[in-house]
Amino acid sequence: DAGVIQSPRHEVTEMGQEVTLRCKPISGHNSLFWYRQTMMRGLELLIYFNNNVPIDDSGMPEDRFSAKMPNASFSTLKIQPSEPRDSAVYFCASDRNTDTQYFGPGTRLTVL
């Protein structure tokens, strides 16, 4: 299996622009997670989906952040409008029935 796939790997944008991050989980996995990692706050869970349904989005920092999972093989995390404080590495992860969680390589986002 190719593992969890994320795109783009790097994104540089200007404040106020819309940013869309993409994730393809491992086939057969029924849970998908979006995380954000910064030096100051470490790794934080933003939202997770189970069977394509958002279960807990309490970690989403603001209304500027939204996530969707239209099908079992694709999810997006959108930031609109982006701000410099959103600069971080965003990870997507997936697992099956609370088993071992597998992470993607991450998207490094820089908002100028």
Next chain:
Amino acid sequence: KQEVTQIPAALSVPEGENLVLNCSFTDSAIYNLQWFRQDPGKGLTSLLLIQSSQREQTSGRLNASLDKSSGRSTLYIAASQPGDSATYLCAVRRTGNQFYFGTGTSLTVIP
């Protein structure tokens, strides 16, 4: 809220030494605990998963233990190698898929 602490924040050892990394959590009502390693600029790689009913798990030179009642887990690395240099994170999973990560221990193994 679950608090997960990893001590020390950084560790430097000579090659060949055995070492122990520590992870503490405040709420013992966990579903499982997972140890990851993270190389610079990369994602997290799962090392070991311990279910709440288990006491330990082993994989090669790695052994992870779990003591739920005291809120502790340790990761033992035998005969350390320079390739083991990375940041090691523990993550506690509670029911409802709530995940809490520690801040990690940065390990350097000196050849």
